[in-house]
Amino acid sequence: MPLLKSENRSDEGPRGRRGGRTSRTASRRLPSFIGPAKPLSRTIPTYELLDEDDLLRLEEHSDWILDEIGVEIHDGEALDLFRQAGARVDGRQARFEPGLVRALCATAPPVFQMFGRNSTSDITVGGDSVVFVPAYGPPFVSDLEGGRRYATIVDFENFVKLTQLSPWMHHSGGTICEPVDLPVNKRHLDMVYAHLRYSTKPFMGSVTSVERAEDSLQMARICYGTDYLDNHCVIQGNINVNSPLVFDRVMVDSLKAYARANQGCVISPFILGGAMGPVTQPALVAQALAEAMVGIALTQLIRSGSPMVLGVFLTTMNLRTGAPTFGTPEANLATYAIGQLVRRLNLPLRAGGHLTSSKVLDAQAAQESGDTMLVGLQAGANFVLQAAGWLEGGLVIGYEKFVFDLDRCGSHSRMLTGLLVDDNTLAADAFREAGTGTSFLGVSHTMANFETANYQSDLADDTSFEQWSADGSLDSAHRANLRWKEMLANYHPPPFEQDVDEELRDFMDSKKASDEDRWY
């Protein structure tokens, strides 16, 4: 059952959830880079790289992989469910007749809603909707003054706050960075708390063990209410397949936990061509499709109708050094192909993101990020994880990179709305008024349209060289350094019910007291 907006939800909403369209910050006069999330709907066509013959061939190859090679699943329940559904199970290996896995995916909703702590934070996932989500996973953080260092819970909270502040981020993300100052077995509590407390946007919980996944779900229940959670998706698990063609125990456990709770998963094979899959992109595309479909199929066997996102995270390697590379032509072409195939499955697609292997916010970072993102959006991405902050192949989240990427998400938000051809935009009267050889600056049409005609970048500098020099000759990275500090200075936590806060803290305290700290 698709989790579309429930009919009987009151404006007050469940506990911990505040209704209405305003928040404390929204009523103040704020710069353009701060504000409630702006819902984004694509009105431009997707890019169709491959023809029908090629697409059929890739689908058949996915089917062949599942039928002849199969997938290895380290979980008895999952193997049983697949056997009952018709798979041929041999030890941990499951093999599938052509078409079977695709058919099992059919109950996953093509479009679903996720709910935040107020109605302005609710989002739609799938269809024409596009959702930007921050970086996930970096153990390191960097900024211009502090350099590159291990991330802490303070960094984590800062990025939750920056995400909450941005009108271009629709989702609070998950492990925006790893707070490595906290014990490995307890940091998920503080991360989930930060998402609930400092953001109103939907978010992701822990997937690093079934207990941590259950803790994440339980904290969401404390905040949103147990009944509410059973039919409203507020939290997701980010599930990576252990490519090639392996679903390991931890990931399957977490996948099952989220699906059973009727919450979402983003299921993304992560494949470097030449390492976790063949070196040629068409093979990777077929493999990624096969792996992701098996993950989706499993969620549907656990709970039919649970809301899933089919992700892909394919990229290239430098085949001389083994280093992953991003925004490359081969990775981009593969993304277009995956987009076409996932549309034929009618599932929400994760693709894109601002990915780079650069160490700093330089030209390489912007180029690799920019191409990955533009291509992902043209490929039809609905859910764009890693949309802000990534550096160094995901090892680092950069403060400057984060706000640079936010501005890019704003620009793409305009791009996705397309070119409206109508009487106003054709501007016949402007031509009549200006005639030939004169400026359009003063004509009525320009005056009436100039404030809304263009997306105005928050960070790009288009002043004269003289003005730019007088302002300190700051490059993008140095301007971005000023920006993230200005944003954090403008942050005010959203309202939060005190009893919910206390219950969350009690839960965390009791969990933390119940086990030793572990650092590995």
Added chain:
Amino acid sequence: MPLLKSENRSDEGPRGRRGGRTSRTASRRLPSFIGPAKPLSRTIPTYELLDEDDLLRLEEHSDWILDEIGVEIHDGEALDLFRQAGARVDGRQARFEPGLVRALCATAPPVFQMFGRNSTSDITVGGDSVVFVPAYGPPFVSDLEGGRRYATIVDFENFVKLTQLSPWMHHSGGTICEPVDLPVNKRHLDMVYAHLRYSTKPFMGSVTSVERAEDSLQMARICYGTDYLDNHCVIQGNINVNSPLVFDRVMVDSLKAYARANQGCVISPFILGGAMGPVTQPALVAQALAEAMVGIALTQLIRSGSPMVLGVFLTTMNLRTGAPTFGTPEANLATYAIGQLVRRLNLPLRAGGHLTSSKVLDAQAAQESGDTMLVGLQAGANFVLQAAGWLEGGLVIGYEKFVFDLDRCGSHSRMLTGLLVDDNTLAADAFREAGTGTSFLGVSHTMANFETANYQSDLADDTSFEQWSADGSLDSAHRANLRWKEMLANYHPPPFEQDVDEELRDFMDSKKASDEDRWY
């Protein structure tokens, strides 16, 4: 008559032109960023933004502009030719019945060849072919050590040499930068000489006065032979319309000179939305199409079949400051629309380029450049002027930016060849060999394909943080600084016949002696 490769051209070619596939440099062992130009043919689909109704509406609006507003032409011969062709001429204003200008464009070839000084430098313009051409016009130059300064003829020659060295540049460009150390009325001679002497690739001559255009053509005749030039396109004029809707005397004179000599023009309205045209992009698109078609039509009235490129150079302004902005969502959307319209005209399209208003090679520069270029290529660009070097809205050519852009052109060259789905790329045997859960690094398919599977960037750094730090923590700009110096150190001038060289020098000396130096 399309200027396709002549049947009776011998390998020796005409004077000044060397036949054969090798050159002095090609036989030595060189790094991947140095080599003969690699011809580039698009095999991926263009991106179709607008539907048929919108396209018809834009075409009708172009027709309406030409019929009701008309264009202002500061040239009696051009007005006479248009009157004879059916236009309504009133003073300097020419107006056209719907469809007339489009019909006059029909004799311009959809595809033509340009010829260089050896057969490896010949290029195809139009159809599926894509040609990268360096920056045009900047009076300033910059590099990391020297900073921003006026360009000189030494800089000009350096960029001709860098262009000649790059496998990704197909054309030597024109005024790659303005050698402002030379008199305004004589510098065209040294620029044309540099293109002829230091490059083997096709190039652009002067358009700043009819005399300078004729000098450029004459120097091409000295090098290639008068008869050869009459039916082989080796030189082009870069003609900007004086938007909105004005063809000024200088530009029309130059356009006529190139067309009469059966050489090419690239005719590009340069329109900032809100200044030289309305602030809304659909109106700009219709205006640009109208202006460019009038220019093409005029070339065909001067010499039917002369080889032309329809260019567009539309972008946005910061409407608070009046500064031009590049790579913006609105400009990109307009580019897609223009691409669709020019395909319906069946003419070679100029679009794309690595454009930015950034002052330095930073993240902004890469992002704005990258989006403009990728979008232009997806829009179907055949002739990509400004493909390397641009900074600061075209006021500056940057040495580091130049080589960064070269690498991007290499990457896009791979992208444009698309994704081949066949038995090898589907790699069934690799899946059989690797099975589940093991690395593909050692499988036979990987070994057989890893050298050719991916474009390997010349400049991107994908090493570990530790390695990168040990190498000096160089960002893109600093790596590019090393690169352009390495390239120039590898430059060797192509062979050049001594008698041609002497005749060119005599011609320049006599022209220089015939007039005072002028500096404005």
